[in-house]
Amino acid sequence: MTTLSRTVGAPVNRVEGKAKVTGEARYAAEFPLTRLAYGWVVQATIARGRVLSVEEEAGMRMPGVLAVITHGNAPRLQVVDDGELLVLQDEQVHYRGQTVALVVASTLEQARAAADALRVSYAAEPHDVLLSADHPRLYAPDHVNPNYPTDTLTGDVEAGMARAEVTVDETYSTPAEHNNPMEPHSSTAQWDGDRLTVYDSNQGATRVHQQLAQVFGLDRSTVRVLSEHVGGGFGSKGSARPQTVLAAMAARMLDRPVRVTLSRQQQFSMVGYRTPTIQRVRLGADRSGRLAALDHEVFEQTSTLYEFAEQTALFSRVMYATPNLRTRHRLVALDVPTPRWMRAPGEAPGSFALESAMDELAEACAVDPIELRVRNDAAVEPEGGRPFSSRNLVACLSEGASRFGWADRDPRPATRRDGRWLIGTGVAASTYPARSAPSTASVSAEANGAFVVRVTAADIGTGARTALTQVAADELGVPLERVDVRIGDSDYGPAMIAGGSMGMASWSWAVVKACRQLRADIDEHGGVPDGGLVARADTADDIAAQANLARHGFGAQFAEVRVDVDTGEIRVPRLLGVFAVGRIINAKTARSQLIGGMTWGLSMALFEESVMDAEFGDYLNHDLAGYHVAANADVQGIDVSWLDEHDDQLNPLGVKGIGEIGIVGTAAAIANAVYHATGHRQRHLPIRPDRVLSP
């Protein structure tokens, strides 16, 4: 059997591109259903306390209203871990913006008007919404997301620090940030007896279908979740969100299909965000910059409904060789919405702190920041000592240095000027885990010569559908046109979500396995019989049998900034990212993924910040006018490249995953460049003009 690679690696256009740009592709809120009703969420206007009453009767008299669902009349749900899904089960308010009622009406406008007019009275209690590093209720969670140890210790950090000739001891912070996918969270639920079908915007139909079965006490075989096209998620759609349960609940009560779509403003409290972080990093080194100790301590928040502990210090467990390494996470449960995954949870904020601190150490040692990272490159994973399946950080740094023109760099800060602009350059390193998770897939050979792949993958804009088409075509030895990849349907069997940069690694494994099985079956039959053939694959055993190795992608990020001396405004004329991320399936969509991640890193560095209102307990800049994401004018030159990396210890195609690593390290590279330009270290994101003007 040949597996001649003909399309894997090529810059193939998105197979659903035409359907998307012509509007033919349907997103979750676009499926027409007979007797469809619309729900609108009524949100708590206190941050902590109890709902005393909801004027349901007045609400029911509003035009078109079919139901006002509150904790008083909502059906009881099965208890699940994720308290955010247990909507309308009691009168407690855990955060401002939590669901306190759902108004369902014949039209969206009627539902919204009635929801706006609905009177809810509360017994408010004092709330606690501000994270601090000395909060009295800080605690150590049992583990951090998803299942890493909370704390780690190798050697003796204090002894290492005491012996060090050069030390850095600084505190960095990152603000709360919101995911803001373009497509809002939306769910449309329809019951047929005890069978539940949900059109849902998510990053993985398998997980949502499992959660719905649990929360409604249903057999999984009676629940179907469909999410064929998804307009972004960035973590916020990685599991079911309240609107999914609300839609299903309302549809059951009314015995008709119900759609619940969240507004942009509602998404700032109901679907997750990145926790703010406060990070103390201590580095000890000898004069040449070789690390004697690394201590990374993180403070972050969760809600009182569900514990989410961001793995912020994980980055420090992977990056640099040191005999003494300590990482710690402390959490406080505040009266806030639950933070969740947001692109590169852990690594994105964690890399800002450590890679900024490394820049400070480089200066303190008078060592070039690239050379410092090369000197501290790790032969084995610093925490735990596992060998790497592959680690090409140094190659990324040197390739990047060459492309960026780093060799000519004058390390002295605040010495380059072009008119009213100060100019600086900076570098930072990136990493992200390269994991695979069990998935299933099937592929059928149709009598007409076509092949149909079914896998519960999600294409949230990444190009996953196209990449899987390439994978299947190559494995089957047929042109792309003969392969039809169908995704986003829980009936296709369990599969990993599009999350943790694990989608392609996990799905392609199952697809490759199924395709190879099918080819064997075809050979055995001497061709495709009239009734066609189907092969199924499950990778659970293959993944369990993997060697115990440290598997990570690596990268190097370079930034050039210009800082306006009058206003503190920052421009980024150049960003360069060089990545070692295993095999690239689709050069076009991969490039887009990495550019997208780096763009977001720029946005994180300079703009993004959800501002907590201490008095009222919500994120008050809750729209895209108040919450600034990078505009086109902010994004100038972004150059992306990757090394030709082959790693046979990953999965059949040697895929590492590229969804997250693009954002890792970008903010530090920019902050380091801002220091190089101005001579003032920016340890708190975002680097707003006021912070530059008043350093």
Place this chain on the structure above:
Amino acid sequence: MREFGYERPTQPTDALAILGRTSGARYLGGGTNLVDLMKLGVETPSVLVDVTALPYDVIEEAPGGGLRVGSCVRNSDLAANLAVRRRYPVLAHAVLAGASGQLRNMATVGGNLLQRTRCSYFQDVTKPCNKRVPGSGCPAREGEHHNLAMFGASQHCIATHPSDMAVALAALDAVVHVSEPAGPREVPLADFYRLPGDEPQRETTLDPGALITAVELPALPLAANSRYRKARERASYAFAIGSVAAALDVADGVVRDVRLALGAVAPVPWRAHLAEQALRGGPATEHAFREAADAELAGAQPLRDNRYKVPLVRNLIVRTLSDLVDAS
């Protein structure tokens, strides 16, 4: 959003009449602010009277050598107008510095003048705001105010006026033409807006139902050497955190005349009269510009989180005037 009526009269008298007889009616220009506020529940008009079919969509020469800009001229058309670009470049700069291309294509001159503050408390009906609900309180003073006022605020309101265009108009001594039930009136921009005092809900001196018909730019030769400089938190599509509209006439190193207005620092476009006085007749040097800026900024009353506006505005004034010296 509540249900509302919609009218699109073609005669100004009809527009005035509908407003006069309909409780809760509001004029609608491009809708780039009012419709957003309706979605948020901040505005709940009974009827929208779309004024864009009224004959106010031209820019024409005014008696006395100025320009008369119809109130329904779209922002994009204003910024692209050759006479505006040659004779009042500060105005074209200011308009182009605002919003996005799509919004400028919709937004009208009259609507731009009347846009509401972007203070987060004003925009959230679940929170107090003296401007939205008089007497309910102002959480911004203790809360989020990093982009709110340091001039002209009161204990009742510290909101800023968001317009870029209006800052340029303030520097140019523009005159607003309005039709009111009692008849037409001309209101100098300096008298058009009012400071919040204890009635922050009243933002202009217009009578209820007044219809803006035009903005007149008086003949102002020094405006040919003018510019607008806006600092913001991203390169595009963000409100100013500080801005300067300036026009300068320099001869032999001496400031013969100057116009200076500041944005994002006050509830109104803030004409910097103290700085202008300090500049007129004095040397056109960076030192003098800095002293003039400081004369104006001496009256600033920044709050906990907007102190950065003092150095920011000082720098903007010095830099903009210096650039105008270089350009003259």
